[in-house]
Amino acid sequence: MWAYFKWELSQFFTNKKNIAVYVILLFLAIYFVLKIAPSYEPIEKVDVAEMEARYTTRDDFIKSVEGKDNIHPSVAFALAIFPGWNEYDKARIDAIGDKDYLKYAEATAGWYLYSDQLIVNSGDFFYNPLYYTYGNNYAHADGHYGYGYTASRFTGYVEGNSELSMELFEERTALQTLQRMLNDYLPIVLFISCIFLSVDIVLKDRRNPSLLKGFPIADWKKLLMKGIVAFIGSVLTFIPLCVGFIVIGLQNGFGDFSLPVPIYSYIEETFTNMPMITFILKNVLFMAIWFLFFIVISLFLSIIVKAEFANLFVSFLLIAAEWIYFERVMGAYSDIERYPTSYVQVGQVISGYRNFVYESPDLTYQYGLTIVGGCTLLLMILTLIVSKFKRFKLIA
């Protein structure tokens, strides 16, 4: 079995298609580093000019209406809340000027909490205008999420021991970039890579039938070895991406593993912080289960349908399915948590963002692992059973 494993492994890494997958990932990483990462503009960025403008406007307003009688209730309300708000802004501006990042983090956490409390149920105030994009009917909710997220993040900076910096505040360090990408399309990119790497893991043997058919090894063992090889190959897709990680780290710092990652709780409607290392490990575990799922799908279909196109079609359908049925808040009236396809956006599931957009408390990391892992296990057993049938041959 070990000999077969070594043979499969060497074939895997000399397969031109597989090499192409790694090269494309490397190019993507380089493109990301050179083009996408530098143009990243966070909504909640450290913008002193904006803070000063806000502060000055409110201060002028306070000075202009202070001590006057018979003021409109809304003016009175503004007069009541603006000093507190400005206190936070002033503290932020001063802290930046003094390069006292801890103080800045403290003031910023307070500012976002204070702002969110004022805006969330108010018709008079709005979140950062960048949330209010064309066609986004949930901009206000997104703003609430964004402010809560940022408040939690900065609270984490205050409570933690990480070395603070402007790059850290704007989530530009390598680990934070990785975290952002995990919440974005990185899992999808890795899943697609895994699908392409494993799509021909069984069917490639059709090109050398007389050489391989007579190997005295059971089909299920062959499938197991092929699965392990495809899994190792899929896990190693991280390596070309590491190039991007290292370059970003050298440019903006690497961050550290204790950095806070805000996790949203749908039930409590609050954020709690998770250490970066935990967040990454949870992502790795979940993606590993997904890798296994895609690999087992390829193994199973390769025995049953014997067409690479079928492997691709079914696997891509699984990835794309959520885009087909996804609607905001649909979790409130539909059992989306029961579909494995609802867990494709791994990082968003772990961070609680999927609970937020689906408005469902049930779409959890644990439940996702159970669903996807259960499907994988079921398919593995099915593949094992099918591989025992004489009519299903690996090489026809």
Next chain:
Amino acid sequence: MIDLLELKKIGVQFGDKQVLKDISIKFQPGEIIGLVAPNGTGKSTLMNVIMNYLPPNQGKVILNHELQYSSKANEVKIHQDVSMMPDQSDLYNHVSGKNHLKIYQEMWNSDPKLIDDTIVKLGMESYVKKKTGTYSLGMRQRLCFAMQIVSNTQVMLMDEVMNGLDPTHVELISQILLQKKAEGKTIIIASHLLENLEQYADRIFFMKNGELKLVDDVSPGFSDNKVTTVRVSNFSQELLIVFKEQFPELAVQTLPNGKTLIDVKEQDTITLGAITQYLIAQRLTDFSFGKLTLNDLYSLEYQQS
């Protein structure tokens, strides 16, 4: 003698065409079997059935009196003892010959020393570490043969093993086959090199109409070391008529290649002398006394209209 491999009433049908018809045969250890037939008559099909690459419509393959292809687990057990030479077109062009040998040695868990021994025996030292994509047809063929030798299974099936080989390597491989036979291996070979096959095969079968025919049954006494045939070149029709009138008791056949075979089985020396005198008198000096060759039989079996 103990039977190592047995085929029992094997039948294979593709559509209306019966490719293998009720074939029953036993193979013993230390035996080389030759399969001879034109292309497309079922030699490869028979080998594929023995390997269970092609399950037969009827009949069974039995190894060591007990193992049959009744389950996939049994198939693995049988494949530990029965192997088939890979086709040279199936080699991995980006992999070296040595690595091909290594995987076969490791998969069958045979003696690692076999790799280097076989490389030396087949004179592959100069190229075995190069990628097979750079090999000539003969080099690839030698590698395929070496792979099977390295697997060292009890039963070895070889389809057209001598394809693309020069006479030196044909002889080299023939010697290795004899050595493997001496080690007790059962070797089943399909080949078109009939003279070569005749040298080392213990039993030779013709395949015709889906059946296996032992050449000794086709031509009784074929394997005996007796003078049975006079082979004459350029025997003209006119002279042949006269010859038949002079020797009416002798069976005479002219092959498509122009050779005329005179059956002299059980003829006394006087008759043989008379034949010689007649041929010399007619200036037919290109003749020989001997036995029927496999080529002759092949011609008679497949080329006679």
